[in-house]
Amino acid sequence: MKKILKYVIVDIIQNKIVLIYTALLLLISLSVFNIESSAAKGMASLLNLILLVVPLVCIIFSTIYIYNSTEFTELLVSQPLKRKTIWLSLFGGLATSLSLAFLIGVGIPVLLYHADATGLVMILSGLFLTVVFVSIAFLAVGWTRDKAKGIGWAIALWLFFALIFDAIVLFLLFQFQDYPLENAMVIMSFINPIDLSRVQILLQMDISALMGYTGAVFREFFGSSMGIIISFLGLSVWIAVPLLFSLRSFKRKDM
Amino acid sequence: MKTLKIFLGIVVALVGSSDTLTAGKVYVGTNHPNKTIQQGIDNARHGDTVYVERGVYKETEIKFNKTLYLKGIDFPVIDGGRSGNVMEIHAKGAILEGFKIINSGQSEMHDFAGLLVVDSYGVIIRNNKFENNTYSILTQHSRNCTIKDNEIHSVANNEVLFGNGVHCWRSDSMYILGNNISGHRDGIYFEFVTNSLVWRNISRKNIRYGLHFMFSNNDTYISNIFEQNESGVAVMYTNNVNMYNNYFNDNWGGAAYGILLKDISDGEISGNYFGRNTTALDIEGCNRLKIFKNRFINNGYAIKISASTLDNEITQNNFIGNTFDVATNGTLVANSFTGNYWDKYEGYDLNKDGRGDIPYRPISLYSTIIESNPASLMLFRSIIVSLLDKTEKLLPGITPENLKDEKPYMKPLAL
Numbered sequence: 001m002k003k004i005l006k007y008v009i010v011d012i013i014q015n016k017i018v019l020i021y022t023a024l025l026l027l028i029s030l031s032v033f034n035i036e037s038s039a040a041k042g043m044a045s046l047l048n049l050i051l052l053v054v055p056l057v058c059i060i061f062s063t064i065y066i067y068n069s070t071e072f073t074e075l076l077v078s079q080p081l082k083r084k085t086i087w088l089s090l091f092g093g094l095a096t097s098l099s100l101a102f103l104i105g106v107g108i109p110v111l112l113y114h115a116d117a118t119g120l121v122m123i124l125s126g127l128f129l130t131v132v133f134v135s136i137a138f139l140a141v142g143w144t145r146d147k148a149k150g151i152g153w154a155i156a157l158w159l160f161f162a163l164i165f166d167a168i169v170l171f172l173l174f175q176f177q178d179y180p181l182e183n184a185m186v187i188m189s190f191i192n193p194i195d196l197s198r199v200q201i202l203l204q205m206d207i208s209a210l211m212g213y214t215g216a217v218f219r220e221f222f223g224s225s226m227g228i229i230i231s232f233l234g235l236s237v238w239i240a241v242p243l244l245f246s247l248r249s250f251k252r253k254d255m
Numbered sequence: 256m257k258t259l260k261i262f263l264g265i266v267v268a269l270v271g272s273s274d275t276l277t278a279g280k281v282y283v284g285t286n287h288p289n290k291t292i293q294q295g296i297d298n299a300r301h302g303d304t305v306y307v308e309r310g311v312y313k314e315t316e317i318k319f320n321k322t323l324y325l326k327g328i329d330f331p332v333i334d335g336g337r338s339g340n341v342m343e344i345h346a347k348g349a350i351l352e353g354f355k356i357i358n359s360g361q362s363e364m365h366d367f368a369g370l371l372v373v374d375s376y377g378v379i380i381r382n383n384k385f386e387n388n389t390y391s392i393l394t395q396h397s398r399n400c401t402i403k404d405n406e407i408h409s410v411a412n413n414e415v416l417f418g419n420g421v422h423c424w425r426s427d428s429m430y431i432l433g434n435n436i437s438g439h440r441d442g443i444y445f446e447f448v449t450n451s452l453v454w455r456n457i458s459r460k461n462i463r464y465g466l467h468f469m470f471s472n473n474d475t476y477i478s479n480i481f482e483q484n485e486s487g488v489a490v491m492y493t494n495n496v497n498m499y500n501n502y503f504n505d506n507w508g509g510a511a512y513g514i515l516l517k518d519i520s521d522g523e524i525s526g527n528y529f530g531r532n533t534t535a536l537d538i539e540g541c542n543r544l545k546i547f548k549n550r551f552i553n554n555g556y557a558i559k560i561s562a563s564t565l566d567n568e569i570t571q572n573n574f575i576g577n578t579f580d581v582a583t584n585g586t587l588v589a590n591s592f593t594g595n596y597w598d599k600y601e602g603y604d605l606n607k608d609g610r611g612d613i614p615y616r617p618i619s620l621y622s623t624i625i626e627s628n629p630a631s632l633m634l635f636r637s638i639i640v641s642l643l644d645k646t647e648k649l650l651p652g653i654t655p656e657n658l659k660d661e662k663p664y665m666k667p668l669a670l
Contacts, residue, residue, distance in 0.1 A: 037598055037667075040553075040576045044636070052638055166639040173631050181630045189633070202636055208507065208531050209555030209578035210632065218633055 001085045004076065008093025012065065018101055021057055025049070025105025033113040040205075043114055043122065046106065047201055050126045051194055054102060055133045056158050062094050062137030063154040067147040087250045091138060091243060095131045102130050118204040125197035128235040132193045132242075133158070139242035142249035165192045186221050193238040196231055284308030292333065293317050296325070307331045307354070315360075317342040319349060327353035330384060335359045340371045341388070348377040359388040361416055368393035368418070372400060380405065390418035391439065394426050401430040409438040411462045419444040419467075420458070423451075431456060438462075442484065445471040453479060464489050465503075476501055481514075487532065489515040496522035504530045512537045513554065519544065526670070529554055535577070538564050547571045548670055555579065556622075562587045570594045573667045574617070578635075581617035581658065582626055588658040592617065596664040604665045614659040620647035623654055
């Protein structure tokens with residue numbers, strides 16, 4: 001497993017796209033902190049980057065990479081190796097290298113300009129989002145052999161989590177605004193990994209405003225240390241479940 | 256011989272009467288004839304100084320009804336034993352200094368205080384400590400009194416049984432200076448108190464308001480610190496209030512305000528600092544206020560202004576790091592917001608006069624949505640919400656068209 005993992009990581013790091021991704025993140029983060037009048041405002045802009053760009057790049061790049069390495073995977077399958085090992089190594093390689101790119105591109109500037117609880121939660125959430133969307137990419141690949149279809153699925157999933165889901169939530173909020181929705185909102189945010197990370201960062205950045213929120217359920221749940229642990233557990237579930245499903249379909253796949 | 260007797264008689268009479276003018280000294284303590292403070296006061300004459308030695312005096316309802324300088328040496332403790340008022344001042348020009356007054360009575364029927372000041376004039380209460388009293392200092396129908404440098408603390412845990420730190424009722428020309436108040440219902444409470452000055456007090460961790468006043472015209476508040484009070488500061492139904500250089504910090508909660516202004520007219524609010532409050536400034540039904548040169552830093556809402564407010568000028572303030580700058584509950588805007596610094600301003604300044612060329616709209620669409628549907632705050636900063644806000648900025652449809660800063664500053668004002 002180690003050997004395959006190492007091979008995949010080396011292969012991805014040599015890939016120009018990941019280098020460009022790293023450079024782009026670094027450039028955006030640094031310029032955001034330098035152009036904006038205050039570091040707090042920079043963090044707000046950076047939040048959009050983490051919630052929008054990071055999931056998109058991770059899911060698309062991972063999908064394309066897995067399809068492109070189909071021949072390599074087939075070669076490995078013909079060797080006396082467990083399919084589980086091959087699949088997890090591919091996942092491990094992608095997740096590690098993209099996380100590394102995120103750490104260099106966003107982690108370092110954030111630590112330089114805004115090294116406090118907000119910054120740390122932001123880096124942690126970004127890392128989780130990276131790995132979650134690599135995992136979701138594996139799921140999308142498992143659904144179809146057709147590369148174009150697979151990428152289509154990946155984009156659709158990203159669009160759903162980044163935009164459509166929130167639009168639906170907003171719609172529901174207004175349809176059911178006469179009902180107490182706090183508990184439902186807590187559950188809703190666990191359905192979407194982007195929302196889960198956003199709420200964590202929100203609790204750091206806009207704590208004063210959230211304190212005024214009359215339905216205190218949300219704040220009390222996510223604000224407590226137990227809530228923080230549970231929500232990061234939720235993100236871990238978001239990594240594990242799509243990966244396990246894709247692993248199952250890969251195991252059964254007729255190569 | 257007869258003339259000598261008369262002369263002596265006159266001398267004695269003069270000396271005797273002059274006693275009331277030149278202060279005598281009366282001591283209270285275990286080694287003195289006066290064992291209790293009440294005895295000391297009863298045996299003193301107007302103008303005397305009564306020294307109370309160190310110790311614990313278990314006395315209650317002490318009647319302080321003479322013009323005396325009552326001075327505690329090394330903070331003698333007056334323990335009210337949880338019944339009645341510990342001490343009642345009813346005098347002109349009395350001075351109370353250096354005592355530690357504890358354990359006033361507690362009742363749902365009566366307002367018991369550590370120190371009750373009734374119908375008094377020119378009383379000075381300075382350098383005392385108050386602990387565990389229902390009300391610490393309660394003044395009624397008094398004028399020209401000074402409450403200075405007292406340490407006033409209690410352990411209030413419900414709003415019914417506990418009272419206020421400094422509570423003034425129907426008083427005039429009060430000076431409340433440099434007191435440190437905590438753990439009461441309201442830190443400072445004024446009702447029908449006029450022409451008074453509240454200066455350099457610290458009021459923190461009270462279970463309701465740090466400062467609370469009603470019907471108290473022509474008062475001035477300078478350089479006070481109000482922080483971590485459960486509901487912040489609330490002031491109502493008053494004219495001519497001036498507030499300068501105060502700090503309103505860390506008031507968190509659904510009904511917590513840095514300062515809640517309700518039906519306040521004709522005042523100035525200047526040089527104040529609002530930090531990390533859920534709502535820094537809530538303005539309801541106020542008229543002709545001048546709100547200038549304040550700093551609003553890292554609040555949830557910097558200003559919530561109701562549509563029932565008229566002719567207020569909000570100018571030359573810094574708005575930095577607030578989640579929402581301004582929120583309102585209607586479409587009518589009869590207040591001026593021109594000439595502030597807003598850190599969310601995205602305009603440009605082509606003629607380089609330091610002022611933005613396009614107006615800034617401090618109300619975002621989403622803050623309006625949250626006003627009607629608070630649960631939607633949880634979607635804040637999501638991409639769909641940013642898109643909605645950007646669209647609204649380009650084509651204002653829901654937010655009040657008139658609420659805008661025509662000439663926002665490009666850089667923070669030096670305040």
